Amino acid sequence: VNATRRSGAVSSQPDVILVDGRAERSVSVLDRGLHFGDGVFETIACRFGRPRFLSLHMERLALGCARLGIIAGTLEDVRDEVSQLARESADHAILKILLTRGTALVRGYGATGQEKATRVTLRYAWPHEDPAWSQEGVRVRTAALRLGENPALAGIKHCNRLEQILARAESTDPDIPEALMFSHSGKLISGTMSNVFLVEEAQLRTPRLDVGGVSGVMRRVVLREAGRAGVDARECDLHADDLHRASEVFLTNARIGIWPVRSVDERALGAPGPITRHLQRLVAPLLEEPAHE
């Protein structure tokens, strides 16, 4: 426990702000990100001076740009910038990379195809988190808000996030750090900022992300590591009854790694189950040693 953690005073403001690689703190009022959420982003955990799972983040960023038709040029600049900022960070850090389609050349939704992407890079201190959340698990609730289903946007980490914002706003209980979200037709999709896994009869399952949700970097890592370790893991359609039947539930994202879930709404799941523990042990070295990715 270092001084920052003891004081609990980790800044919630970035210590580095770059726009297109330059030290600027503002973007054009005409940016299409501002008007339409017309962009994609990545949130990258940096540990011991290295960005974790950088290749997977870059892959998703490129896919998001391709899907939305955002012309980001070479992403090598992004990779270099991320690596350098991670190296220069005192300790652990969070990097957020935002790529919008750029400044609007015309009024309205239609883009000309000539827009030049805007890149915003933010570096934040690693946030303090109660260590019990990853060791003993978290309480989660199910969000009342249901996600719209749209295959065209499913999987990518785009900037249309009003659904997640409204779902988070349903509760301000600091002891319930995440909410599970169902789609309009009743499919379990994800948390507001995490992916979700269920264990049913020793099978590991996570929602297929064909109508919504973000294809999380840690979700990919968990599926890969589970497969390598011989755990029966699959993506499928899941609904409320699957959640109710699950013997274990856990959440993943690139920063938190794996959070066991110890209760969903009023239903207690108890201590982290054996498959959750097994996967936590499998991914733990990857979380602290980026070289192993």
Added chain:
Amino acid sequence: VNATRRSGAVSSQPDVILVDGRAERSVSVLDRGLHFGDGVFETIACRFGRPRFLSLHMERLALGCARLGIIAGTLEDVRDEVSQLARESADHAILKILLTRGTALVRGYGATGQEKATRVTLRYAWPHEDPAWSQEGVRVRTAALRLGENPALAGIKHCNRLEQILARAESTDPDIPEALMFSHSGKLISGTMSNVFLVEEAQLRTPRLDVGGVSGVMRRVVLREAGRAGVDARECDLHADDLHRASEVFLTNARIGIWPVRSVDERALGAPGPITRHLQRLVAPLLEEPAHE
């Protein structure tokens, strides 16, 4: 036909840019509008120095802020600013008002409730448009992309517009200025930037906007004027077969007023029908005389 129209060189860039009422051209890189599309907007037609249907725009803006929990303070400032900019415009103009939740105070989707809204105001020249579009009608297509269904976001003019952007990007044919959009479950919702009305057996129908779409200002005006004139007009669930059966189809938005539709994909509808013409005559005075609103 004035000089600008002859040259076809109406600027696509705003001639006035204000941020929170001040002449600035940029916003903070931490603005939640930029990161999440966390905001609402209005596009207001100004004719002869007056903003058209201002009360209806202000009402929708206030509703959007309330639904999203954006604390915009009094909207009197917005009303005053809009009126003044309309008065100062040389001729006709388009005003865009964007209200975001403001600069992020913390990282992530969750807002603290202490954010202060950012207001961006843009004034554009009135765009040139082929007069045949309102007189003879437009060709429209149906978009391949289907809208996600979400009652929480339906009706308001929020800034999560990737669906509309992708739908517009499906075609760049300048002779097809609009695309009709269906929802994920097959409901007809609207155009990408307009509302849609159908005439079936002398009944005027427009999609109910309970799962998607924007509650358009001109849509409200048309429903109101139709009701006053004794036209049987109703909001209901509409699907592809209703569109196929319709004898008349027209589009509305605050700028264009009413555009008759002369073809949908390969199906020709011919010259504007009698109910479309009737409604165009009813709303015409309102479009040029804001005092009558």
